[in-house]
Amino acid sequence: MIIPVRCFSCGKVVSQVYEEFKVRCEEYQKVVKSGEKPTETPKEILDDLGVDRYCCRRMIISHVDLLQESAPYE
Ligand SMILES: [Zn+2]
Known part of the structure; x- marks a missing residue:
């Protein structure tokens, strides 16, 4: 959700x-995908955003946005 x-x-x-x-x-x-070298990896993005603990990282990394799929069936 x-x-x-x-x-x-x-x-x-x-x-x-x-x-x-x-x-x-x-x-x-x-x-x-375009084959170039990225300036930042997802790890560095999380570090930069101040999400240090792995319990908090798993909240963001493992989240699947399903709201748009379930919204029509309220
Ligand atoms: Zn946490």
Whole structure:
């Protein structure tokens, strides 16, 4: 569904960085597909956004955005 507001394990607010992570990751994937060397990897994006603990990283990395698919069936 939508990204949880806080990390389930430690309680840090993670929803605020999700949109930026998604945008920068799409940019990374575009650059990799075109065969060029990316300026930043997803690891460096998470480091830059201040998501240090692995419990918080898994919240963002493992999230699957299904809201648009389930919204018509409310
Ligand atoms: Zn956490």
